[in-house]
Amino acid sequence: MRDERKKIMVSFLLGMVTALMLGFAFVYGIRGAGVLSAGKINYYKDLDAQYGKYYKMQKSIRDKSLYSIDKKKRDRYLSQAVIQSLPDPYAAYYNKEDYEKLERRYSESYSGIGISVEEKKGKLLIAHVIKDGPAEQGGLRKGDRILSVDGKKVHSVDDASDRIGGEAGTDVVLKLKRGGQDVTVTLTRQEVEEDSVDSKFLKAENGKKLGYIRIRHFREGTSEELKEAEERLMDGRVTGVVIDVRDNPGGIKDEGVKCADLLLPSGKILIEKNNQGKKKVARADGQCADFEYVVLVNGNTASAAEIFAGAVQVNRGGKLIGEKTYGKGVIQSVEKLEDGSAFKFTTEEYFLPDGTPINKKGIQPDIRVASGKALTRGIQMLSGK
Numbered sequence: 001m002r003d004e005r006k007k008i009m010v011s012f013l014l015g016m017v018t019a020l021m022l023g024f025a026f027v028y029g030i031r032g033a034g035v036l037s038a039g040k041i042n043y044y045k046d047l048d049a050q051y052g053k054y055y056k057m058q059k060s061i062r063d064k065s066l067y068s069i070d071k072k073k074r075d076r077y078l079s080q081a082v083i084q085s086l087p088d089p090y091a092a093y094y095n096k097e098d099y100e101k102l103e104r105r106y107s108e109s110y111s112g113i114g115i116s117v118e119e120k121k122g123k124l125l126i127a128h129v130i131k132d133g134p135a136e137q138g139g140l141r142k143g144d145r146i147l148s149v150d151g152k153k154v155h156s157v158d159d160a161s162d163r164i165g166g167e168a169g170t171d172v173v174l175k176l177k178r179g180g181q182d183v184t185v186t187l188t189r190q191e192v193e194e195d196s197v198d199s200k201f202l203k204a205e206n207g208k209k210l211g212y213i214r215i216r217h218f219r220e221g222t223s224e225e226l227k228e229a230e231e232r233l234m235d236g237r238v239t240g241v242v243i244d245v246r247d248n249p250g251g252i253k254d255e256g257v258k259c260a261d262l263l264l265p266s267g268k269i270l271i272e273k274n275n276q277g278k279k280k281v282a283r284a285d286g287q288c289a290d291f292e293y294v295v296l297v298n299g300n301t302a303s304a305a306e307i308f309a310g311a312v313q314v315n316r317g318g319k320l321i322g323e324k325t326y327g328k329g330v331i332q333s334v335e336k337l338e339d340g341s342a343f344k345f346t347t348e349e350y351f352l353p354d355g356t357p358i359n360k361k362g363i364q365p366d367i368r369v370a371s372g373k374a375l376t377r378g379i380q381m382l383s384g385k
Contacts, residue, residue, distance in 0.1 A: 240382035250303025329359030
């Protein structure tokens with residue numbers, strides 16, 4: 001019933017706009033003012049043929065109904081209904097507040113408690129706790145299951161992230177499941193700065209000195225962080241590097257491309273195709289990493305992380321080790337509206353450098369091992385075993 005109401009309201013709005021345009025067209029066009037061409041008038045006639053009856057319904061309600069339409073509710077339903085009419089699983093409408101949260105998620109700092117969230121087997125788990133953040137200080141641990149935020153159940157990673165984030169200085173209450181026990185924690189949000197790239201030195205059994213780089217997600221500045229991590233490890237004279245994009249959900253496409261460019265010689269990184277079939281190719285500039293490396297992947301490696309891993313594999317920069325990736329091979333655009341709200345929708349599909357599609361298919365690794373054993377296998381491979 002609610003969906004039908006939303007569809008009707010969408011049509012009402014279109015019909016109302018159409019009628020206004022038609023009135024303008026006939027008043028100025030037919031009277032010879034020369035404002036609109038005959039082609040434009042035919043265009044508005046066509047709109048009226050499609051949506052005019054809904055305007056008439058709207059007019060009758062306005063003139064005769066005992067009840068008035070709630071304009072704020074109408075606008076919210078209309079915006080959501082337009083998005084829901086798309087067969088696009090990634091399309092979404094954000095009101096002003098939600099869009100501000102979305103922007104913070106991909107910025108270098110944000111207001112929150114300092115955790116990242118992942119979904120495993122239908123459960124929402126804490127995937128990472130930022131050092132010295134409110135979550136760590138409050139005793140939250142990797143693997144804690146999130147049951148609710150501020151008394152409300154959460155249903156997805158995005159839902160949990162949006163509810164946990166908020167204005168610095170405000171409190172948030174998390175109900176967790178840990179070791180079979182329910183735990184309730186109240187934390188105060190604060191400005192959190194987290195590097196999207198971590199690095200450290202590893203020592204192999206044969207005495208070789210290796211490096212490890214973890215890319216948690218691709219946001220503004222990730223490629224610069226990766227470059228700095230590479231330089232730090234090379235200054236330490238490592239002989240090889242394990243690059244880990246397991247559980248990396250993606251993020252900003254261009255950052256994924258830039259990170260691949262840091263590693264690869266001249267060649268294609270990515271092929272994009274829009275709804276008109278027009279293709280765009282991203283290429284590496286030829287200045288590549290001067291060390292041996294492998295890339296770890298799993299079923300939660302998605303989107304921009306798959307762009308990165310796929311480019312490495314096809315260009316034979318390094319072996320992929322782990323499990324088949326998620327398979328999100330489409331790109332979304334976000335358009336901001338005048339009132340501060342925004343909407344996201346799929347605008348392009350991307351392909352590996354050799355033209356292979358990955359959407360709903362994923363990327364098969366060169367060496368298949370369970371995700372939990374991928375790091376050990378990567379170290380062995382770089383150690384010559």
